[in-house]
Amino acid sequence: MISQWCKNNGIQMPDHSVQYLNDEGLTEGDRDLFLSLLEKMSSSTLSDQKVAARELRLLTKKMPSFRALFGESSDAIPQLLHPLSQSNNSINVHPNLQEDxxxxxxxxxxxxNNKKLVAETPKVIPLLVDALKSGTIETRSNAAAALFTLSALDSNKELIGKSGAIKPLVELLDEGNPVAMKDVASALFSLCIIHDNKARAVRDGAVRAILKKIMSNVHVDELLAILAMLSNNQRAVEEMGDLGAVPCLLNIIRESSCARSKENCIAVLYTICYCDRTKWKTIRDEEKTYGTVSQLAQNGTARAKRKANGILDRLNRAVNLTHTA
Structure with missing residues (x-):
């Protein structure tokens, strides 16, 4: 059909066959296009940079083979970053160019295969951190998503944590823009798997920001998972107690239908209970009125049952000691 159309319209078809370079289906033309787009990223003309950046964004979205091409040359990623690297301030970069x-x-x-290369290329993580703070909300959300995907490697978790990325992630979470919330929560969860990043997150205000959202009924299930992860940090536990986490978590256990959320709630309460005796009265009063912890000890997940029974044992021993005295 194409040949007939060309013939009818006086257009001569090329007579050479397409040469494929590898099993991923890349042609010589694809590779030439890739190299020419990277050259345009180093152009002094903004319009050239914008066209090239948009094309690279679309190609790397649709074609895994184009993602792989970036791993074949140590110069490819620096060339991609050239427009951002040249600017002293991200505010001076065209917002659409930065987003692309x-x-x-x-x-x-x-x-x-790119995760290590991307994260360890100089300027990548600093530019992602910078993008968390400025640009379109799409840019900020995608910067958080990139940090999440890169953090699949433990070595990258450490690298990202040391770069100062956690504070702007917490600030973006605190802003509460619905476009960015899931990507930010995913990034924080992944990064806080390692101990040093938990401490950084607590220091940078994560507990307050997370509880604020949970109390506003925003992304409760995802944020409870992060809160549970942070609950083995002493400072985090103290903040949770001071910020009214106990009644909030008990209410979620009572009202939620999500077994994993109930499990995370009771795990946090278990830690608070063992670290802060002043919160026992709140839990005991809840137990007298609703039997919340007892019900979870009977009907929760295996982990939730263990934590709930641990709290009940703690409270019962305290009552028995008081009676003995």
Whole structure:
């Protein structure tokens, strides 16, 4: 059909066959296009940079083979970043250009073989951190998503934590823009798997920001998972108690239908109960009125049952000691 159309319209078809370079289906034309787009990223003309960045964003979204191409040359990622690297301030970068470059980094980071290369390329993580603070909300959300995908490697978790990324992630969470919330929560959860990043998150205000959202009924299930992860940090536990976490968590156990959320709630309460005797009265009063912890000890997940029974044992021993005295 194409040949007939060309013939009818006086257009001569090329007579050479397409040469494929590898099993992923890349052609010579694809590779030439890739190299020409990277060259345009180093152009002094903004319009050239914008066209090239948008094309690279679309190609790396649709074609895994283009993501792989970035791993074949140590110069490819620096060339992609050239417009951002040249600017002293992200405010001076065209917002659409910044969004397309950051989104391309996200697309590249999805490719497993790229994760180490992307994270360890100088300026990548600092530019992602910078993008968390400025630009369109899409840019900020995709920067968080890129940090999440890169953090699949433990070595990258440490690198990202040391870069100062956690504080702007917490600030973006605190802002509460619905476009960014899931990506930010995912990034924080993944990063806080390692001990040092838990301490950084607590220091940077994560407990307050998370509880604020949970109390506003925003992304409760996801944020409870992070809160439970932070609950083995002493300072975090103290903050939870001071910020009214106990009645909030008991209410979620009572009202929620999500077994995993109930499990995370009771895990946090278990830690608070063992660290802060002043919260025992609140839990005991809840137990007298609703039997919340007892019900979870009977009907929760295996872990939730263990934690709930641990709290009940603690409270019962305290009552018995008082009676003995």
């Amino acid at each position: 470059i950051i989104t391309t980094l996200l697309n590249l980071s999805i490719h497993d």
